[in-house]
Amino acid sequence: MQYRFYNFTLDTAQLYLTASGVPVDADARQLQLLRLLIDSYPEPCSQQLLLERLWPDTVVSHWSAGRLVSDTRKLFRNLGYEGPLIQTLHGRGYRLAPELVAQLREVPAASARPAINSPAADTAPAHPVAAETRPVTTHASFWRLCGVMGLLLLVTAATVYFITARRIPDEGVPLVIGEAADVRGRILWVDDNPGNNLAERHDFEARGIAVYIVTNTEDALTLLSMYRYQAVISDMGRGDEPLAGFKLMERMRARRDETPYFLYTIMPSDTQRQLVQQRGGNGVAVTSDELFSLVLPLFAEDSAAPAGR
Known part of the structure; x- marks a missing residue:
């Protein structure tokens, strides 16, 4: 089966990908991952399912699925694709981004792989329920x-x-537009895919808690050195660093920053939970309910005090 989106053509049977008719040198597992996500949409694929289907009869780290997703996103970014590709659903796994699905259309598969710049790659009829794309x-x-x-x-x-x-101004300076004057406190959220946590962030903000977003460790450390936060929430893997969440936690504690630190991740092991506690973290959450149960008590204790700098 062949699928088209934007200037890409994906053949899920022969496992090859083209961009504007030019063959792309992609890892077979990356294309198998896309095939699984397409076949299961709108349901997500769990991490365990990906491990079983993509590494059959092979013992691999549970980080392998997350790393493959990250590498696949990077592949398409390097090919010029700027839209969302794969969603991370905490506690459930991964799902094809709805924005991509809106552009996805099924086309008849050619008998052989198209040559570079072959016009056949751009003249297949559109799927009746899919959005039209331009040659x-x-x-x-x-x-x-x-x-x-x-x-x-x-x-x-x-x-x-x-x-x-x-950014939060120094004491005595009026707050800039973007934060209400009566906030109960602040959360610094570190995630290289912040769109995955919109519902959780809106829930915190509805409770009078300001949420500030950064996508990497260096920006997080800079803001922590400038302003006061009641909690830090971080994902585990970011980009090419599967242990980015651990590293941020260790660097915070090394500089004597005792801000409560929570990991919001997928399928943590008992060993991972123990390591978080041993290295100064305050908890690991998989679901939003678990995250709220860990973080909200901090604001109940701190609600009587101003947020401060």
Whole structure:
């Protein structure tokens, strides 16, 4: 079966991928992962299912599935794809991003892999329920690249403005727009895919708790050195660092930062929970209910005091 989205064509039977008609050198497991996610959508694939299907009869670390997802996202980013690809659903596994599914369409599979720049890759009829895509030409690809670069610059500028505007001022200076004057406290949330935690963040904010987002360890340490937070919530793996959550926790404690620290991750082992406690962490949560039960008591204790700097 072949599927098209944006300028990509994925053949799930022969396991090959093309971008604008050009074959992509992708790992077979990355394409098998996409096939599993497409076949199971809208249901997610659990981490255990991915391990069993992608590494059959092989003993591998439970981090292997998360690393494969991260590598697959990176592959498409390097190919110029800027949209969401795979969602992480805490406690449930992984699912194809709905935004990608909206562009996905099924096309008749060719008898052989298309040659580079073959027009056949762009003339297959659309699936009746899928969104229409435009044929890709060299000229269009050039302008698309220019558009992507321009959009990237705008997003970068907006991100810098957002972080700057959301920072907490020194005592005696009025709060900037973006934080209510009567907040009960603040959470610093570290996650390289912050869109995965929108529901949880909205729930905290509805309770009068301000949530500030960073996507990497260095930004988190910088903000922790400048402002006071009642809690830090972090994912475990980020990008090419499967233990990024542990490293941030260790660096915080090494500089005597005792801000309560919680990992929000998928399927933690007993050993992982023990290591978090031994190295100065305050807990590991898998579900949103578990996360709230760990974090909200901090604000019940701290609600009588101002958030401060």
